[in-house]
Amino acid sequence: MKIFFTASQRGKNEYESYYVKIFSLLKEKGFTHVDSEIMTQSAAEFYKNIEKKGTKGNIELYEKNMNNIKMADINLFECSFNSLSIGFMVQKSLEINKPTIVLYINNQKPFFLEGIQDEKLITAMYGNSNMESVLSNVLEKATNLRDKRFNFFISPSLLEYLERASKKEGITKSTFIRNLLLSHKRRTKE
Numbered sequence: 001m002k003i004f005f006t007a008s009q010r011g012k013n014e015y016e017s018y019y020v021k022i023f024s025l026l027k028e029k030g031f032t033h034v035d036s037e038i039m040t041q042s043a044a045e046f047y048k049n050i051e052k053k054g055t056k057g058n059i060e061l062y063e064k065n066m067n068n069i070k071m072a073d074i075n076l077f078e079c080s081f082n083s084l085s086i087g088f089m090v091q092k093s094l095e096i097n098k099p100t101i102v103l104y105i106n107n108q109k110p111f112f113l114e115g116i117q118d119e120k121l122i123t124a125m126y127g128n129s130n131m132e133s134v135l136s137n138v139l140e141k142a143t144n145l146r147d148k149r150f151n152f153f154i155s156p157s158l159l160e161y162l163e164r165a166s167k168k169e170g171i172t173k174s175t176f177i178r179n180l181l182l183s184h185k186r187r188t189k190e
Contacts, residue, residue, distance in 0.1 A: 001143070003031040004072035006089070007064070009043040011081025018105065019078060025135050026076070035068045069093050074142045076101040080108040087113065094118050097178060099142035103134070120145055158175075 007019050050057040050067045075093040079102050093100040110176050114123050122141050125133040166176040
């Protein structure tokens with residue numbers, strides 16, 4: 001199973017040992033990392049490369065991370081260090097309906113992220129002593145939240161309507177139908 005794990009580059013000074021341990025544990029548990037940049041580049045190197053390329057570098061970084069989020073089966077973000085970029089990626093992951101894990105060190109609770117009401121979001125606090133068990137627990141939950149394929153037949157007129165409506169909304173047909181189901185679920189409080 002493919003996983004995208006990332007965290008704040010700026011947080012490396014304080015949290016790098018945790019990033020390394022999480023990255024390694026994910027590999028040990030049989031996950032395939034879609035990206036290893038958080039492990040292979042120092043923060044200074046990362047920012048130097050981005051600044052050197054200017055706007056082009058920012059565009060490449062954005063596109064790379066959006067592709068990583070889409071490619072992964074599960075997205076995991078270490079959020080102990082506050083980061084707008086990581087928060088944005090969490091939101092993007094949820095928008096495309098991916099199981100999304102937010103981990104944080106004791107006493108570094110991301111209050112704003114915990115306020116998100118989405119069944120695909122899993123937040124968990126961890127420390128050195130319980131990291132492996134917390135990680136196992138959240139990965140099991142996330143695995144169970146992965147989307148299941150569902151095919152069905154509809155009339156040509158409904159398909160035509162679905163194509164127009166989804167195009168007007170700027171979303172896929174699947175997302176349009178998923179949103180209808182989620183809206184109905186919320187209204188009926190199931």
